[in-house]
Amino acid sequence: MRVWKSLVFPDYLEKRNSPVGSPKRISTxxxxxxxxxxxxxxxxANNRKDTFAVGKQDITDDFDMQYHNKLFDKDAxxxxxxxxxxxxVKTSSDKLKSSExxxxxxxxxxxxxxxxxxxxxxxxxxxALSLTKRISLFKAAITQGLSYSHVVSVAGTTITQKIIxxxxxxxxxxxxxxxxxxxxxxxxxxxxxxxxxATSALHLHQHSVNVSVVVFSPPKGCEGVLKILESCGCTxxxxxxxxxxxxxxxxxxxxDRATLVASPEWYSNAxxxxxxxxxxxxxxxxxxxxxxxxxxxxxTPKWTCVIGAPLTTQIxxxxxxxxxxxxxxxxxxxxxxxxxxxxxxxxIIPIHARGTDS
Numbered sequence: 001m002r003v004w005k006s007l008v009f010p011d012y013l014e015k016r017n018s019p020v021g022s023p024k025r026i027s028t029x030x031x032x033x034x035x036x037x038x039x040x041x042x043x044x045a046n047n048r049k050d051t052f053a054v055g056k057q058d059i060t061d062d063f064d065m066q067y068h069n070k071l072f073d074k075d076a077x078x079x080x081x082x083x084x085x086x087x088x089v090k091t092s093s094d095k096l097k098s099s100e101x102x103x104x105x106x107x108x109x110x111x112x113x114x115x116x117x118x119x120x121x122x123x124x125x126x127x128a129l130s131l132t133k134r135i136s137l138f139k140a141a142i143t144q145g146l147s148y149s150h151v152v153s154v155a156g157t158t159i160t161q162k163i164i165x166x167x168x169x170x171x172x173x174x175x176x177x178x179x180x181x182x183x184x185x186x187x188x189x190x191x192x193x194x195x196x197x198a199t200s201a202l203h204l205h206q207h208s209v210n211v212s213v214v215v216f217s218p219p220k221g222c223e224g225v226l227k228i229l230e231s232c233g234c235t236x237x238x239x240x241x242x243x244x245x246x247x248x249x250x251x252x253x254x255x256d257r258a259t260l261v262a263s264p265e266w267y268s269n270a271x272x273x274x275x276x277x278x279x280x281x282x283x284x285x286x287x288x289x290x291x292x293x294x295x296x297x298x299x300t301p302k303w304t305c306v307i308g309a310p311l312t313t314q315i316x317x318x319x320x321x322x323x324x325x326x327x328x329x330x331x332x333x334x335x336x337x338x339x340x341x342x343x344x345x346x347x348i349i350p351i352h353a354r355g356t357d358s
Contacts, residue, residue, distance in 0.1 A: 114338035118310050118320075118351045124342040126322065126351055128312045131257060131287055133335070137309060141331040151325045152192075155307050156199025158323050158348050159284060162305065163204060166282065167248050173208060182248045183210045185279075187270055190217040191256020193284040196307065198225045200251070200284075205234055212236050212243055216254060216266045239266075240273045247279040252301060255286035275299050288313040306351070309337075315353050322351045 116125035129137065142148060164173065167182040186201045188194040198213070202225055205211045211234045218226060229235050236242040252274065259267055274281060283301035288311070304318045308325050324347045332339035343349055 112340050115354070116338075117312065117315065117354055118322075119354055120322075120342040120349050120351055122342065122344065124340055125354075126310060126342055127337055127339070128310045128315070129337070130312055133337070134309050134311060137327065137331055137335050137337065140334045141327050144328055144330055146326060146328065146331075151308075152195050152199055154325050155196045155323050157203060158325075159196060159305050160200045160203040160207075162303075162321060162348055163200065163249065163251065163282065164207065164209075166280075166303070167209070180246075181208055181210045183212070183244055183246055184249045184251060185243055185247050186211065186213045186251045187254050187274075188213060188215045188217075188219065189254040189256055189259045190219045191253075191258060191287070192219075192307075193253040193256055193286070194219040195222045195225075197251055197253030197284055198222050198229065201229060201234065205229070205232055210244075214239055214243070214270075216264075216270065217259070240269065247277060250274060250277055250279050250281045252281050252283040252286075255283060255288065257287040257289065260287065260289055271299075283318070286314060286316075287311065288316075305348070310351065320351050321348050323348050 112125060114125060114127070117128035118126040120126065138151070163184065167173075167184065171177075172179070172182055184201075184204055186197050188197050188201075194215075194217075198219065199222075201211050201213050211229070213226075213229050213235045215226065215235060216239075226235070254267060254270060280303070281299070281301040282303040282305065284305050285307045286301075286304065300316060301318045304314065304316065304320045306314060306320060306322050308323070308327055310320070310322065314320070322342070324343045329339060329341070342351070
């Protein structure tokens, strides 16, 4: 300890070894100096003034950028770098753009060897059938175990999901929405599309959507669903005269083949009402006759949902969606219809006529 103090504080050693008098007590002021104003170190007078001062002798000419760029030999520098890398010169073809793949992918061979009148977004062809051929396909599927009630239930549920998406989805149907619930009007006839529409109307009513159902001709086998809708106050007894003024979507389910061929009076009235209604129209599986037999006089719907397989007469100007109802591949094979499932990870997909923009 004494050696350390002698090294750091030499005055301490002299005072301790002094033979005169007794040892003197050393204060901190003696060791470190007083912190009073008398011991303050005054800065130099010109210290602050000359801090950033530059003499005239230190001023040089401006830097000549163009001159020094000419002195820079870029090619020689890159040649020197290439020699360090072993003399490998990379050409521009070795560089990849941001849109190019590092690993070359091989085209997927799906084994599709047929063309169809329609195609999906993934360019999978879809054959269009006549109404007679599609009825035979459905019968073959029922023979193999697919029930008719299952087809109606699945189609109604899938179309309900599409309708919810069209009227706003979760942004429109939620508890925090301060607007009025969506209003959807169903026009139903006695065909298969009427049964699917009745099922869809029941599902929409359970999802807090205001539903108005106009039944022109009750479909057979759908009495239970219609009875539930009537008990919930969804059916409109006055027909087209009792519909609300504000409508978000019209679901057209009156284009079955029997109705179109017979063309009753209520059908023409319904087409006139649809033409005057400003709401968009979704048509469920219209079974149009050939143009030589029947000519459409109503407006073209904005969306068309096709059940199972498209018909040759459904090539119209609306946006078309194909609904998966679980038709087995064996049913297509038994009817000699080339088929590759276009649904992939979905249950309803957009389809396009071949030769049109997707």
